[in-house]
C-alpha cells in the first residue's frame with residue numbers, strides 16, 4: 001500500500017436485514033482515496049452514498065471485504081473522529097437547540113484528548129466564524145433556532161474550521177440551501193482544501209457540482225461504484241449508462257460548468 005492512501009476498500013459489502021428484506025446498501029466496492037484528494041460520490045437517492053460515508057466514519061463496518069483507514073480497520077471511532085469529521089444534509093440535527101451556537105462550537109474541542117487553553121479555544125472559534133464570513137459579535141448569545149438553514153450550514157462548516165480534521169465528509173451539504181448559499185458552501189469547501197490541505201469526500205446527486213469541485217468522481221448505482229475517474233474523463237467520455245443518466249439530470253444552471 002502506498003503511504004499516502006487514507007481510505008482503502010477491497011470488495012467491501014455492507015448489507016442490512018435478512019432474507020427477502022436483505023438490502024445490499026454497499027455492494028462489492030473497491031477504491032482508494034489519497035491524502036489531499038477531493039473525491040465525489042455521485043448517484044441517485046438510495047444508491048448507498050450515505051452508507052459508504054458512514055463506513056468512512058466507522059459507523060458501519062463491512063460484512064465482507066476490507067475497509068481500512070491508513071492501512072487498518074476503523075475500530076475506535078472516538079480516535080478516528082479526531083481526524084475524520086462530517087457535515088450532513090440537515091444542519092439542525094447536528095446542533096442542540098438548548099445551547100448557544102458559540103458554546104457548541106467551543107464544545108467541539110471535546111473530541112481531543114487534550115483541549116487547548118480557554119483563550120486559544122475562543123480565538124479559534126472567532127477565526128472559524130470569520131472564515132465563513134460571520135462576525136463573531138453577530139452570533140453572540142444566539143441559539144440554533146434563531147438562524148436560517150443557510151446560516152446553520154455555515155455553522156457546520158465553522159465547526160470544521162474549528163476542528164481542522166484531516167478528512168471531511170460532506171454528505172449533500174448543499175441540498176437544503178438556495179443557489180447563492182450553495183455557491184458559498186462550495187467556496188468554503190475549496191478554501192478548506194487550499195488552506196488546510198484537507199481531504200474531502202463530497203456527496204451529491206448532482207454530477208455538475210461534483211465535476212466542479214472534485215479531483216475524482218465515483219459514480220454509484222445500487223450499492224456499486226459503476227464508474228470512477230477524473231471529472232473530465234467521466235463527464236465527457238462516460239462509460240456507464242448510469243453516468244449518462246446523471247448527466248442528463250443536471251440542472252440547467254450547472255451544465256455550463258462542464259462545457260468550460
Ligand SMILES: Nc1ncnc2c1ncn2[C@@H]1O[C@H](COP(=O)(O)OP(=O)(O)O)[C@@H](O)[C@H]1O
Nearest residue numbers: 016017023025044045046047048049050051052
Ligand atoms: N440503518 C439502515 N438500516 C436498513 N437499511 C438501511 C440503513 N441505512 C440505509 N439503508 C438502506 O440502504 C440503501 C442505501 O441508503 P443510503 O446510503 O442512505 O442512500 P443515499 O445514496 O440516498 O445516501 C437504501 O436502500 C436504504 O434504505
Ligand SMILES: [Mg+2]
Nearest residue numbers: 049050051171
Ligand atoms: Mg444520503
